[in-house]
Amino acid sequence: MFRIVTTDIPRILLALLFLIGAANGFVWMITGHDLIHPPTSDAGLRFEAALRDSGFLWPMMKTIDLVAGLMLLFNRAPALGLLMLLPIITVIILFHLVLNPGGLPIAGILAVLTAMLLFAYRDRYAALLR
Template identity: 35%
Template sequence: MLNHSLFPKKVVTVSRFLLGFMFFVFGLNGFFHFLPQPAMPEQAAQFMGALVQSGYMMPLVFAVQLFAGISLLANRFVPLALILLVPVIVNIIGFHLSLAPASIVPGVVAAVLNLYLLVAYLPAYKPMLRVQPTRPES
């Protein structure tokens, strides 16, 4: 059982809302481009250009961000949304560590919020974290 003093309901709710709002806005921005694109170091701009030119599935990434953001804001499918955001956040951190370290702060904030919420929702993941999982009934 988790220590509820580390995970007060209000702190979990605010964390969920902040993370959800971040990914809702950035997911929408991926489709509608309403936020100004900040200046990036040359290597970062080349990398992003290569992703666009390659036909990489960025719309899928933005759709995952949007789904997770909406789920977190609506307090529905929260454990699923948090797990879906893990690879997105890992890539955000990796991109900024290697190509644009000056703008890493939002990624770190997202990572900290996601990690806090993953631990707060740990009971939802316990069945998946068993060494010897039980098989579903046929």
Template identity: 35%
Template structure:
């Protein structure tokens, strides 16, 4: 008991800012600055999740390691038409693999989101219009993650939404060009 009291007195006499205080004294909260939090921020989790989905399903378009589900007749006709072109499925799946790899590597994330946005819209509309039912929530999840990540990266997109672009009001003259 006397050891506990002497610990409290020693903690109470510690200078402010050390992170030590007597229990219930209202002093500073104990901090351990030597350890990092093991929790991942939500944007990182969302980025990795979307990257994995795009990368895996994109690779599946080339390698076929996940069997395709049964789809309604209209959806099957749409998929057959894409395949018949000879270039659309490789293009779509190639964009998914590239965007997924960029998201997983945490490189050029805004570019990856812009590249995959048309695919995400197509995924959502495909599941809503052509194949409603079981996989519709998947499209909603992909769209939700895409929009959340776009919101997290909104600073990178603000010049795209500026009607005048990112240019200044006055343009600097180009070297070697004279104005009349």
């Protein structure tokens, strides 16, 4: 029961967040329209537009979201999936802290889920920190 609460639920929730984000990103790349677009500040919209207009960052991020989200969802090398997502998670949290404070609740949830999984998989990251 403890493992379900501390590892499985955060892993599945984080996977679903990133799979929804990947689906939304791929729909935008195909149609030019978002499925989901939460309220975003003007500065946040400019940042998002810059990522999309770069030509490669947006597809790369959404591909990582998809692959890592599937790894987490199906529990296949979840520590690697989380490691792949860490740079994106960091940018999302900083984005909401600096450019879009209205999204701080989701950034907080993301930070808590990530911290729970980092703690759960700490033994797998130990070699990286030596």
